[in-house]
Amino acid sequence: MAIEVTNIVKKFGSFAALDNVDLKVADGELLALLGPSGSGKTTLLRIIAGLDWPDSGEVAIDGENALSRGASERQVGFVFQHYALFRHMTVFENVAFGLRVQPRAIRKDEATIRARVKNLLDLVQLDWLANRYPSQLSGGQRQRIALARALAIEPRILLLDEPFGALDAKVRKELRQWLRSLHSEIHVTSIFVTHDQEEALEVANRVVVMDKGRIEQIGSPGEVYDNPATAFVHGFIGESIVLPVDVAGDAVRLDGRPLNIPALGAASGAAKLFVRRHDMAVGPAGTGALEGAIRHVRSFGPIQRAEVALAGSEGKTVIEIDAPRDRELQAGEIVSLQPRRYRIFAAQE
Amino acid sequence: MGLTLTWLSVIILIPLAALFLKTFELSLDQFWAIVTSRRTLNALKISFGLSFAAACVNLVMGTIIVWALVRYRFPGRRLFDAIVDIPFALPTAVAGVALTQLFAQKGWLGAPLAELGIKVAFTPIGIFIAMVFIGIPFVVRTVQPVLIDLDPEIEEAAASLGANRWHTVFRVILPSLIPALLTGFALAFARAIGEYGSVIFIAGNLPNISEIAPLLIVIRLSEFRYADATAIAVVMLVASFLIIFLINRLQRWAQARIPVH
Numbered sequence: 001m002a003i004e005v006t007n008i009v010k011k012f013g014s015f016a017a018l019d020n021v022d023l024k025v026a027d028g029e030l031l032a033l034l035g036p037s038g039s040g041k042t043t044l045l046r047i048i049a050g051l052d053w054p055d056s057g058e059v060a061i062d063g064e065n066a067l068s069r070g071a072s073e074r075q076v077g078f079v080f081q082h083y084a085l086f087r088h089m090t091v092f093e094n095v096a097f098g099l100r101v102q103p104r105a106i107r108k109d110e111a112t113i114r115a116r117v118k119n120l121l122d123l124v125q126l127d128w129l130a131n132r133y134p135s136q137l138s139g140g141q142r143q144r145i146a147l148a149r150a151l152a153i154e155p156r157i158l159l160l161d162e163p164f165g166a167l168d169a170k171v172r173k174e175l176r177q178w179l180r181s182l183h184s185e186i187h188v189t190s191i192f193v194t195h196d197q198e199e200a201l202e203v204a205n206r207v208v209v210m211d212k213g214r215i216e217q218i219g220s221p222g223e224v225y226d227n228p229a230t231a232f233v234h235g236f237i238g239e240s241i242v243l244p245v246d247v248a249g250d251a252v253r254l255d256g257r258p259l260n261i262p263a264l265g266a267a268s269g270a271a272k273l274f275v276r277r278h279d280m281a282v283g284p285a286g287t288g289a290l291e292g293a294i295r296h297v298r299s300f301g302p303i304q305r306a307e308v309a310l311a312g313s314e315g316k317t318v319i320e321i322d323a324p325r326d327r328e329l330q331a332g333e334i335v336s337l338q339p340r341r342y343r344i345f346a347a348q349e
Numbered sequence: 350m351g352l353t354l355t356w357l358s359v360i361i362l363i364p365l366a367a368l369f370l371k372t373f374e375l376s377l378d379q380f381w382a383i384v385t386s387r388r389t390l391n392a393l394k395i396s397f398g399l400s401f402a403a404a405c406v407n408l409v410m411g412t413i414i415v416w417a418l419v420r421y422r423f424p425g426r427r428l429f430d431a432i433v434d435i436p437f438a439l440p441t442a443v444a445g446v447a448l449t450q451l452f453a454q455k456g457w458l459g460a461p462l463a464e465l466g467i468k469v470a471f472t473p474i475g476i477f478i479a480m481v482f483i484g485i486p487f488v489v490r491t492v493q494p495v496l497i498d499l500d501p502e503i504e505e506a507a508a509s510l511g512a513n514r515w516h517t518v519f520r521v522i523l524p525s526l527i528p529a530l531l532t533g534f535a536l537a538f539a540r541a542i543g544e545y546g547s548v549i550f551i552a553g554n555l556p557n558i559s560e561i562a563p564l565l566i567v568i569r570l571s572e573f574r575y576a577d578a579t580a581i582a583v584v585m586l587v588a589s590f591l592i593i594f595l596i597n598r599l600q601r602w603a604q605a606r607i608p609v610h
Contacts, residue, residue: 051505071508077508084502098510101520146506153511246372 001062001156001189002027003048007047007272008057010043010213014240017043018054019213025157025191030183032204036236040213041193048191049078049159061156077150077188083142085134092130095120098153120148123182126237140171143179151186160192164199176203188245197237200269231345234274241280241319243273247344255312259289266344275339277322280302282329288336292319297329302327308337368586371579383580388556389565392581396562397588399473400541403480407537408530410481411488419490421495433490436483441546448479449551471553476561477545484537491533495526527603535596542589 001265003025010018025031033041046052048059050071059066066074085094091344099113108116121127123146134142134329143163150158163179164172180203183190194200200207209216209232210223217229221293228234235242246253247263252273259273292308295318299305306329310317321337323329376490383389417423418430434504436444452459452469462469469475499522523530545563552559562585568576 049509050511070512071505072513075511076509078506080502080506082500082502084500084506086503086506086521086525097507097512097520101507101512101516102387149506149510235452317436 003157003189003191004060004063004228005044005048005060006058006060008047008054008059010040010047010052010054010197015215018232021057021213021215023208023215023218025189027189028187030180030203030205031191032200032207033191033210033212034195034207034237036195038212039210041195041208044210045159045161045191045193045253048157049076050074051078070125071274072243075156077152077153077155077158079143079146079150079158079160079163080312081165083146083166085136085141085146085149087134087140090133091121091126091129091137092117093321094134094145095149097149105119105182116152118254120152121232123151123186124148138171139238140175143167145176147182151188155188158188158190160190162193162195164196165194172199179203201237209236211236228274228343231272231274234343234345239277239320241273242274242278242319243275243319244347245271245273245344247271247346252344254290254310257312261289261342264342264344267346270347271344273339273342273344275342277320279303279341280319280323281338281340282306282323282327283336283338285334285336286339292335292336292337294329294331294333294335296331296340299328308335317319363438365586366578368582372583374576375580376468379576380580384423384584388560389419389562389581391557392560392562392565393584393588395473395476395560396542396585399477399561400480400538400544403484403541404505404534404538407484407488408479408534411485411533411537412492412526412530414485415489415492415496419493433486435486437486441483441544442550444482445479445547445550448475448482448547452551454485470551471555471559473552473559475551475553476548477561479551480541483544483547487536487540488530489534491536492526492529495529499525517547525595528600531596531600531603533591535600538596539589539593540583 003023005021008018009016019081021040021044023044033044035041039102043052046346047054048061048066050066050069050073055065056251059072061076071078071176071279086097089097095117096113099108099116102108106214117130118127121130124147126141126148127143129137129141129145134145137145140215143166147163160170160179164175167175176199192203201224204221206218207221207224208218211232217224217233224233225238228237234240243254245257245259247266247268247270249268250263252259252261252266252271254273281288290310291312292310295305295307295309297306302325304325306321307318308321310319311334368401375383398465414433418426418474438510449470450456452462452475454460454463454468454470456470459470467474469478490605502519507521512520515524543563545561545567545577548561549564552561552564554560554564566585569575
């Protein structure tokens with residue numbers, strides 16, 4: 001089902017958790033809401049679910065106004081970061097809960113409920129745990145049960161709030177791939193909230209980057225990584241080198257010294273130069289836009305990561321770059337650096 | 350381990366053993382005659398029956414009070430929260446006198462009740478009210494921290510799964526509170542069985558009608574019939590132990606299903 005969020009405003013006291021947010025989610029999408037804590041992503045998810053109410057704005061699910069209904073009437077599956085399983089019920093009863101509390105008129109008979117729960121437990125590959133209690137399960141298993149429980153009500157949309165946030169790194173990685181393949185199997189429109197960019201880029205079809213209650217950029221994982229729309233997105237997604245520069249016309253200056261690169265249309269005034277670590281080409285001294293002394297080199301896998309103290313900054317500005325290992329860099333070496341790809345954004349006041 | 354056992358022995362087990370030893374002064378026939386006498390049986394019936402009833406009422410009312418104190422923000426909430434502890438702290442005789450005054454035929458509550466034909470003071474109803482009074486904080490204080498710790502997300506989860514408020518309360522919240530509710534019930538029940546001070550003022554203490562077992566023990570002691578007193582005490586002890594043990598097992602069973610984490 002498609003979701004359309006229009007002009008949502010939500011304030012907690014004087015703090016604007018959501019500041020005029022618009023978002024359209026197409027049927028069958030797997031969308032990530034990505035942002036730092038306090039960016040409003042969880043609040044947005046909770047408003048769509050009916051667990052929170054906006055101060056103004058509209059939410060439509062499949063074209064019909066969702067705000068006139070409470071959470072229990074929206075038929076929206078919600079998965080919590082800390083699972084929120086009912087600890088006095090077995091795994092089986094947890095999954096069956098949504099079916100057992102249906103109004104009598106549409107409630108299925110016991111045999112149908114049992115069959116459906118069995119199917120869901122098969123789907124999350126945990127049918128052998130049906131008679132256990134949540135406390136006897138690992139974190140990853142609990143989250144899969146929570147997902148099965150949410151799917152039991154045949155939700156029109158599935159919302160996941162930091163679903164892997166409480167799990168350790170290895171389980172998290174497994175579950176990411178599992179979630180993606182599950183989504184391609186059942187195709188329910190899904191939104192998940194995360195502060196982990198890697199998770200968002202790896203799992204979602206589309207990523208919504210949020211900061212301070214606003215949407216900064218919406219795009220495919222490739223778009224938000226390669227073409228960040230704002231300084232925030234560039235800094236938040238992927239590792240970036242950030243240098244404070246001045247732009248005058250088409251000239252860019254760092255600490256008053258001209259950098260031999262075009263301003264790419266950035267407005268004159270104070271600005272920030274963003275370069276990915278691996279987009280900084282290392283060459284012999286005197287051949288690039290920047291120059292510096294290598295302080296320290298660590299080599300691992302296909303790259304070597306070098307700390308470079310930029311010349312002219314009295315050793316205060318130290319940047320980290322990733323260079324391929326075709327030429328081993330040495331600590332103490334003076335090198336020049338040339339950004340291959342970069343973006344310049346006006347500095348925020 | 351050693352310290353625990355020693356301490357338990359000195360504080361609890363040795364006095365209890367002395368109690369049992371004392372009853373051995375009686376022959377089995379004598380013992381049986383004492384504990385099956387009409388007055389003893391009635392006193393035990395009153396003590397255990399009313400304590401059970403009071404604990405049941407405290408369970409229900411205590412749960413409602415806890416709910417209000419934890420879930421609602423209202424003016425004077427902290428004051429009410431503090432008031433709950435008063436039955437803990439108040440000397441029981443003071444409570445007894447106060448309740449007697451209140452429920453006497455000319456008291457603030459006694460007078461309107463008398464008009465309805467309900468006599469509270471100097472009847473079993475009075476005993477029941479005193480037992481409710483002293484038992485309520487046990488339920489409130491055992492359930493309160495558990496309800497505070499109850500994750501609001503489980504209610505949201507229930508709602509998102511389509512559960513209405515009724516389902517959420519009776520299928521999700523209350524079952525999660527069962528171990529704490531049982532503990533509170535057991536404590537209130539045990540306290541009511543052992544209660545003496547507040548009850549004897551309001552009870553009227555008519556043999557067979559409003560005489561509680563602890564009072565009968567005191568009466569026997571004042572008559573220097575020590576063996577009689579200990580015989581009744583032993584029966585109370587064994588009965589209390591069995592009941593508490595039973596509740597404890599129930600609690601274990603519930604706890605095993607609802608571990609803390």
